[in-house]
Amino acid sequence: MKYLSLENNKIVNQISISNVDITEPRFSINSSSQKILVTAKEGNFIEENKILLKKNVKFSSNNFSIESDNVTFDRVKQTAFSEQKSVFKSNKTTISSEGFNIYDNGNKIKFFGNSVIILK
Amino acid sequence: MKISLFILLTVLITMNIASARKVGETEITTDDGIEVFQNEKYYLLNTNVKIVSDSFKLSGDKIKIFFNNDLYDINIIDGEGNIKLESEIYKINASSEKLIFKVESEEINLQGLNSRLITDEIEMFSDEEINVNNSNGNFYINGLNSALKSDTVLIQGKKIEGVFDNSQDTKEIIILNVFDEDLAYTKTNNTEMYANIINYNRKNSLIELENNVKIIRDGEIITGDYGTLNMETNSYKVKSKDSKKVKVIISNQDE
Numbered sequence: 001m002k003y004l005s006l007e008n009n010k011i012v013n014q015i016s017i018s019n020v021d022i023t024e025p026r027f028s029i030n031s032s033s034q035k036i037l038v039t040a041k042e043g044n045f046i047e048e049n050k051i052l053l054k055k056n057v058k059f060s061s062n063n064f065s066i067e068s069d070n071v072t073f074d075r076v077k078q079t080a081f082s083e084q085k086s087v088f089k090s091n092k093t094t095i096s097s098e099g100f101n102i103y104d105n106g107n108k109i110k111f112f113g114n115s116v117i118i119l120k
Numbered sequence: 121m122k123i124s125l126f127i128l129l130t131v132l133i134t135m136n137i138a139s140a141r142k143v144g145e146t147e148i149t150t151d152d153g154i155e156v157f158q159n160e161k162y163y164l165l166n167t168n169v170k171i172v173s174d175s176f177k178l179s180g181d182k183i184k185i186f187f188n189n190d191l192y193d194i195n196i197i198d199g200e201g202n203i204k205l206e207s208e209i210y211k212i213n214a215s216s217e218k219l220i221f222k223v224e225s226e227e228i229n230l231q232g233l234n235s236r237l238i239t240d241e242i243e244m245f246s247d248e249e250i251n252v253n254n255s256n257g258n259f260y261i262n263g264l265n266s267a268l269k270s271d272t273v274l275i276q277g278k279k280i281e282g283v284f285d286n287s288q289d290t291k292e293i294i295i296l297n298v299f300d301e302d303l304a305y306t307k308t309n310n311t312e313m314y315a316n317i318i319n320y321n322r323k324n325s326l327i328e329l330e331n332n333v334k335i336i337r338d339g340e341i342i343t344g345d346y347g348t349l350n351m352e353t354n355s356y357k358v359k360s361k362d363s364k365k366v367k368v369i370i371s372n373q374d375e
Contacts, residue, residue, distance in 0.1 A: 033158070033159060034158075063158070063190075090190060090191060091190040091191075091192065092190065092191075092192040093190060093191040093192050095154060095156075097153065097154065106158075107157070107158050107159045108155065108156065108157055108158070109155070109156045109158070110153060110154070110155045110156075111153050111154040111155075111156070112153045113151075113152070113153060114149070114150070114151060115149070115150045115153050115154045116140070116147065116148070116149050117146075117147070117148040117149075117154065117165075117191070118140075118141065118145055118146070118147055118148075119145060119146040119147075119148070119191065119192040119194075120144070120145050120192065
């Protein structure tokens with residue numbers, strides 16, 4: 001924590017304050033067909049159930065992974081949304097896009113904007 | 121200096137784009153995203169979609185791809201809006217409003233106005249539907265302005281169906297059946313034929329014409345109920361249910 005205490009315009013005490021609500025958060029999105037593990041370096045509550053995940057945000061399941069920065073995760077609705085560049089990887093497939101939205105318990109993923117799929 | 125830097129940058133960007141897809145890979149680009157439906161096993165590609173692989177190029181406004189287990193394991197391609205398909209390897213050039221391609225059966229279905237499928241040997245046109253199954257050789261062309269064209273024959277009719285010999289490199293037609301309640305039309309080297317039903321079988325090299333038959337050759341017009349044209353001898357016969365009804369008109373006009 002960082003904290004500044006002033007007395008007679010002088011810093012008399014300094015306590016380190018972090019802007020991060022959760023360090024290395026871990027969540028999961030569960031559906032009947034798969035479990036998606038959500039990890040990041042940092043997380044901040046923006047609403048009661050919405051967390052802004054930052055830095056090395058990763059969604060991984062047995063079928064695929066998505067990497068991005070600044071992802072909003074709704075832990076009640078089990079959705080995730082990002083307008084940052086993201087990379088989806090699954091077996092012999094890579095999708096690069098300008099963001100994504102995971103909904104319907106992870107069964108549906110919408111990739112935004114100019115998108116490229118490479119099938120190997 | 122600025123111009124040469126600009127040229128260099130343009131070349132580098134172009135090289136980067138050109139090298140984005142490696143040999144053996146398929147690259148799909150869209151202007152407005154992709155929706156993946158994992159349980160339903162398909163993905164939607166939205167706006168200005170381009171698919172480029174080693175063997176073909178396909179573009180369209182919106183394309184839906186069904187897959188078997190993983191996204192790369194493509195089963196059916198279903199596209200609509202400004203569909204264009206090119207394949208140098210398979211020597212195919214096609215365009216239509218809607219396309220369905222079934223990978224396993226190698227079946228291509230084109231729908232909509234100005235649908236066309238061009239190969240080295242045959243050209244197919246329709247304002248409604250063209251369907252070719254490459255694995256068994258079956259094909260049909262349905263609807264208004266349907267036509268099939270090759271170097272030696274032109275066929276027009278509302279319903280054209282047949283079978284290719286797909287055992288050889290060249291796609292030769294084995295069986296052809298044409299139906300049009302108005303009149304189907306066929307033109308070979310020097311003969312024009314009209315009838316409601318036109319059938320061809322390669323085994324006997326015979327074109328059969330049924331109902332409202334009219335054969336035109338060298339200024340001679342023959343009408344009747346039934347006719348045949350032997351493609352090997354180029355000779356024809358016309359019959360009528362009432363034998364007196366066969367009619368011959370000989371024109372003296374120079375062509």
